[in-house]
Amino acid sequence: xxxxxxxxxxxxxxxxxxxxxxxxxxxxxxxxxxxxxxxxxxxxxxxxxxxxxxxxxxxxxxxxxxxxxxxxxxxxxxxxxxxxxxxxxxxxxxxxxxxxxxxxxxxxxxxxxxxxxxxxxxxxxxxxxxxxxxxxxxxxxxxxxxxxxxxxxxxxxxxxxxxxxxxxxxxxxxxxxxxxxxxxxxxxxxxxxxxxxxxxxxxxxxxxxxxxxxxxxxxxxxxxxxxxxxxxxxxxxxxxxxxxxxxxxxxxxxxxxxxxxxxxxxxxxxxxxxxxxxxxxxxxxxxxxxxxxxxxxxxxxxxxxxxxxxxxxxxxxxxxxxxxxxxxxxxxxxxxxxxxxxxxxxxxxxxxxxxxxxxxxxxxxxxxx
Amino acid sequence: xxxxxxxxxxxxxxxxxxxxxxxxxxxxxxxxxxxxxxxxxxxxxxxxxxxxxxxxxxxxxxxxxxxxxxxxxxxxxxxxxxxxxxxxxxxxxxxxxxxxxxxxxxxxxxxxxxxxxxxxxxxxxxxxxxxxxxxxxxxxxxxxxxxxxxxxxxxxxxxxxxxxxxxxxxxxxxxxxxxxxxxxxxxxxxxxxxxxxxxxxxxxxxxxxxxxxxxxxxxxxxxxxxxxxxxxxxxxxxxxxxxxxxxxxxxxxxxxxxxxxxxxxxxxxxxxxxxxxxxxxxxxxxxxxxxxxxxxxxxxxxxxxxxxxxxxxxxxxxxxxxxxxxxxxxxxxxxxxxxxxxxxxxxxxxxxxxxxxxxxxxxxxxxxxxxxxxxxxxxxxxxxxxxxxxxxxxxxxxxxxxxxxxxxxxxxxxxxxxxxxxxxxxxxxxxxxxxxxxxxxxxxxxxxxxxxxxxxxxxxxxxxxxxxxxxxxxxxxxxxxxxxxxxxxxxxxxxxxxxxxxxxxxxxxxxxx
Numbered sequence: 001x002x003x004x005x006x007x008x009x010x011x012x013x014x015x016x017x018x019x020x021x022x023x024x025x026x027x028x029x030x031x032x033x034x035x036x037x038x039x040x041x042x043x044x045x046x047x048x049x050x051x052x053x054x055x056x057x058x059x060x061x062x063x064x065x066x067x068x069x070x071x072x073x074x075x076x077x078x079x080x081x082x083x084x085x086x087x088x089x090x091x092x093x094x095x096x097x098x099x100x101x102x103x104x105x106x107x108x109x110x111x112x113x114x115x116x117x118x119x120x121x122x123x124x125x126x127x128x129x130x131x132x133x134x135x136x137x138x139x140x141x142x143x144x145x146x147x148x149x150x151x152x153x154x155x156x157x158x159x160x161x162x163x164x165x166x167x168x169x170x171x172x173x174x175x176x177x178x179x180x181x182x183x184x185x186x187x188x189x190x191x192x193x194x195x196x197x198x199x200x201x202x203x204x205x206x207x208x209x210x211x212x213x214x215x216x217x218x219x220x221x222x223x224x225x226x227x228x229x230x231x232x233x234x235x236x237x238x239x240x241x242x243x244x245x246x247x248x249x250x251x252x253x254x255x256x257x258x259x260x261x262x263x264x265x266x267x268x269x270x271x272x273x274x275x276x277x278x279x280x281x282x283x284x285x286x287x288x289x290x291x292x293x294x295x296x297x298x299x300x301x302x303x304x305x306x307x308x309x310x311x312x313x314x315x316x317x318x319x320x321x322x323x324x325x326x327x328x329x330x331x332x333x334x335x336x337x338x339x340x341x342x343x344x345x346x347x348x349x350x351x352x353x354x355x356x357x358x359x360x361x362x363x364x365x366x367x368x369x
Numbered sequence: 370x371x372x373x374x375x376x377x378x379x380x381x382x383x384x385x386x387x388x389x390x391x392x393x394x395x396x397x398x399x400x401x402x403x404x405x406x407x408x409x410x411x412x413x414x415x416x417x418x419x420x421x422x423x424x425x426x427x428x429x430x431x432x433x434x435x436x437x438x439x440x441x442x443x444x445x446x447x448x449x450x451x452x453x454x455x456x457x458x459x460x461x462x463x464x465x466x467x468x469x470x471x472x473x474x475x476x477x478x479x480x481x482x483x484x485x486x487x488x489x490x491x492x493x494x495x496x497x498x499x500x501x502x503x504x505x506x507x508x509x510x511x512x513x514x515x516x517x518x519x520x521x522x523x524x525x526x527x528x529x530x531x532x533x534x535x536x537x538x539x540x541x542x543x544x545x546x547x548x549x550x551x552x553x554x555x556x557x558x559x560x561x562x563x564x565x566x567x568x569x570x571x572x573x574x575x576x577x578x579x580x581x582x583x584x585x586x587x588x589x590x591x592x593x594x595x596x597x598x599x600x601x602x603x604x605x606x607x608x609x610x611x612x613x614x615x616x617x618x619x620x621x622x623x624x625x626x627x628x629x630x631x632x633x634x635x636x637x638x639x640x641x642x643x644x645x646x647x648x649x650x651x652x653x654x655x656x657x658x659x660x661x662x663x664x665x666x667x668x669x670x671x672x673x674x675x676x677x678x679x680x681x682x683x684x685x686x687x688x689x690x691x692x693x694x695x696x697x698x699x700x701x702x703x704x705x706x707x708x709x710x711x712x713x714x715x716x717x718x719x720x721x722x723x724x725x726x727x728x729x730x731x732x733x734x735x736x737x738x739x740x741x742x743x744x745x746x747x748x749x750x751x752x753x754x755x756x757x758x759x760x761x762x763x764x765x766x767x768x769x770x771x772x773x774x775x776x777x778x779x780x781x782x783x784x785x786x787x788x789x790x791x792x793x794x795x796x797x798x799x800x801x802x803x804x805x806x807x808x809x810x811x812x813x814x815x816x817x818x819x820x821x822x823x824x825x826x827x828x829x830x831x832x833x834x835x836x837x838x839x840x841x842x843x844x845x846x847x848x849x850x851x852x853x854x855x856x857x858x859x860x861x862x863x864x865x866x867x868x869x870x871x872x873x874x875x876x877x878x879x880x881x882x
Contacts, residue, residue: 198719205714212707219700234853241860334720338881341726345875352868359861366854 013037014134016149018127023119027051028080030126034149040141046150052079054148054155055126061144062133069276069314070321071139072329074132075265080122085115110246117250121258128262185278189319195326196274203267210260217257220249237362241355248351255344263333270329277318284311505610506530507625509603512595514586515546521583522546525599527606529625535617537626547574549630550602556620557609565769565833567841568615569608570761572601600750604758611844669831672838673770680763687756690748697745701738708734722881729877733870740863747859755852759845766841769834776830780823787816 015035022029034046059076062068089111096104133139148155187193287308294304511526528542554571578594585591610616610625624630708731715727794809 194719198717202714202717205710205717209707209710209714212703212710216700216703216707219696219703237857330720334723334881337723337726338878341730341878341881342875345871345878348871349868349875352864352871355864356861356868359857359864363854363857363861366850366857 011135014140016127016130016134018123018130021119021123023082026082028119028122030123032130032149040146041150043150046152048150048152050148050155052077052126055129057155058144058148059129062139062142063272065142068139068142069280070273070318070325071136072266072269072273072325073139074129074136075262075269077122077125077129078265080118082115082118085111085118088114121254125262181275181278181282185281191323191326192274192277192319199267199271199274203264203271206260206264206267210257210264213257213260217249217253220252221246234362237358240358244351244354244358248348251347251351252344255340255347259336259340263336266329266333270326273318273322273325277315277322280311280315280318284308284315287311504532505616507603507606507610509599509606512599514582519583522548523582523586523595523598525602527625533616535622541626543626543628543630545624545630547598547602548632549624550605552630553609553620553624554605557615557618560618560620565772565830565837566612566614567762567765567769567837569605569612570758570765571605572598597750597754601754601758604755608844613840668835669770669773673767676763676766676770676838680760680767683756683760683763687753687760690753690756694745694748694753697741697748701741701745704734704738704741708732708738720881726874726877726881729874733874736870737867740867744860744863747856747863751852751856751859755849759849762841762845766838769837773827773830773834776823776827780820780827783816783820783823787813787820790816 013036017033018030019033020031028051030050030052032048032050034041036044036046056076059073062073089108092104092107092111099107133142133145139145187196287304287310291301291304291308294301506529508528509525510528512523513525515522515524524544524546526542527545528540529536530540532539550571551574554568558568575594575598578591578598581588581591582595586595609621615621711734712728712731715724715731718724718727790809790813794806794813797806797809
């Protein structure tokens with residue numbers, strides 16, 4: 001999972017990981033572990049318990065921070081979703097009466113493994129979020145980030161206050177309108193013109209691919225629950241084949257589906273940046289109009305001029321930072337895709353060779369018997 | 370197709386298909402120069418039911434083997450039991466041979482024994498298997514639509530290749546339609562089933578399938594339907610010609626050889642399903658019998674139970690394979706959709722190398738879809754269809770057991786009729802009515818003959834059923850094993866192609882920069 005965003009967690013001045021997590025009913029409690037040489041922190045090594053909602057709070061505060069308008073804010077980790085394995089566990093419980101003890105135990109073990117896989121995935125996606133922050137030159141210095149890492153009390157109070165302050169204002173505001181806005185403005189900068197076109201198109205394609213990949217992976221995983229209990233000596237072979245198939249499915253999910261999912265969200269974050277810049281441009285254009293009006297009326301010219309300057313500065317800052325961010329994003333994306341596609345191909349080959357060996361062995365056995 | 374060297378060709382089927390099984394043992398296979406009758410009784414496979422001192426003296430081995438048959442034949446059902454079959458000719462080892470009969474020897478499709486009861490030793494049968502394969506090969510190919518509209522039908526080419534002299538040529542082919550196959554089945558089942566033979570079953574009729582075909586043979590579901598039917602008809606014929614008795618039946622020969630076959634009428638009445646229904650009804654009747662048969666040897670009871678269990682097992686397995694097929698088809702569809710989406714993404718990608726890699730990935734996924742599709746077909750044709758065949762065949766096997774029961778019933782009823790006639794005679798003697806007495810004596814003679822006849826019938830049917838069941842089990846084991854190997858080999862091929870696809874993709878992925 002770390003390979004969705006490579007080059008993280010290399011800087012020894014701030015190392016973050018999630019060494020373990022507890023699952024209590026619906027809630028997952030992550031242990032966030034930090035090792036740092038930075039003096040800004042109170043202690044060189046800290047461990048704190050955090051919930052998913054804390055991560056969301058952190059993400060939202062970063063998004064709402066004006067100063068970071070020119071940055072791609074790493075996408076928030078998705079909520080832990082244990083629905084699928086839980087549902088299957090439930091079905092297994094219902095079907096218990098019709099199975100032999102052995103079958104039941106086996107299926108239960110497999111479902112527990114699936115549960116564990118979901119668990120691991122959610123831990124890693126939360127971990128990547130933090131590591132993206134820690135490896136970002138500006139975001140790593142954020143005050144709230146520091147609080148998140150070292151505040152040894154429950155963050156839920158802060159979370160509530162934040163909600164009241166912003167009311168999810170920015171996020172809820174114009175998710176639907178941003179496409180229109182972004183595509184509507186007249187772009188003077190070639191770089192952003194290209195980026196805009198590219199990102200809008202790429203986003204819709206990757207969203208589609210993600211959905212189709214998810215569907216494919218889900219079907220693939222169904223083969224896991226295919227007990228081939230019959231035919232005595234063959235059942236052993238089919239068991240093994242099934243396990244390999246299961247690994248193929250979950251590797252495919254990790255390397256391909258997760259990759260697409262992650263970058264879909266990352267591209268959304270990049271689009272958000274474009275949106276903020278577009279807004280700033282609109283503000284600048286509006287301030288220009290206001291200045292012209294002021295000059296016409298010969299009233300409040302200095303304020304208008306200052307306002308216009310501020311808007312311009314803001315816009316320039318966003319453009320400059322945005323360009324940097326988008327360029328490094330490109331590189332990051334290409335590297336991550338490469339790594340994952342290579343790993344996926346290698347795993348497919350490995351599993352298929354495994355299957356070949358299993359099948360050849362069994363065919364030999366049958367022919368000689 | 371090597372034919373046995375020291376074997377006499379079969380005589381043309383004579384009319385002595387009834388009755389005197391024991392008397393025809395003299396000819397045929399005497400490889401060892403032994404008196405067939407003696408060696409016959411030493412083979413556990415076709416041991417006559419132990420009753421009232423009929424065994425030749427000094428044959429303790431067969432006596433014990435008769436009772437232990439129920440145990441040994443368990444292992445017949447395990448497809449892959451480890452023991453090897455040996456062609457040791459000594460009588461004592463023939464018991465071992467029975468218990469390790471899951472070897473992969475091809476079964477002789479053709480025994481030189483007369484059409485009447487082939488009661489040569491199992492040992493000798495197995496020897497022949499060693500030497501020879503099928504002497505008759507059949508294939509069903511080239512389905513062609515004949516005619517138009519609702520009267521259209523599909524004609525298949527039935528090709529035969531054989532070295533048997535009873536056929537006019539060595540290779541020949543004819544055109545047959547589905548109802549011809551059903552007609553053959555009907556003729557055979559009417560004739561042979563009464564003797565306890567297991568008649569192979571033709572595929573089911575299908576109004577829906579055929580209607581689609583009549584409309585047009587081009588769409589994929591019609592193509593699949595016709596292919597399914599063709600394969601099923603081929604398997605059906607292969608089983609028929611593999612049966613040592615049926616291959617000698619003139620109707621079978623006519624079916625294979627004759628240019629123009631008269632249209633089979635009345636196939637409405639007896640399709641495979643119809644006949645099975647009849648069998649099931651008969652089973653119910655048998656179950657309601659008040660006089661339970663007193664089996665001196667439990668072989669029949671045990672075997673019937675085994676057959677019923679196995680039928681259940683295969684049904685379950687068939688259900689699993691069926692859902693496997695459906696899932697694979699679903700995966701197929703999802704993969705195809707994903708491949709298209711990935712191709713679009715590749716087009717969108719502005720990094721050249723990554724764009725190319727994504728397009729390549731789309732192609733790989735497309736090839737995977739094809740692989741899944743082919744694997745689903747293989748799941749289906751190799752596995753599921755054959756399982757379905759055997760589920761139905763096991764039903765037919767059960768039918769044979771019922772026929773034996775009915776033969777027993779007939780015998781018992783004749784015996785009680787005879788008893789009644791004797792009572793009548795006794796009364797008449799006492800009442801002193803000489804003219805009626807004569808008639809009574811005649812009736813007694815008549816019924817005594819019937820009792821003897823029915824008893825012989827019952828014995829004979831018992832022997833046939835035994836032999837048939839063992840032959841069937843061997844064939845089934847061999848067939849299923851062959852199918853499983855074929856299935857595994859197709860999976861193996863699939864995986865090897867998969868490796869090639871991904872190995873071709875890998876350098877593209879590594880080239881991303």
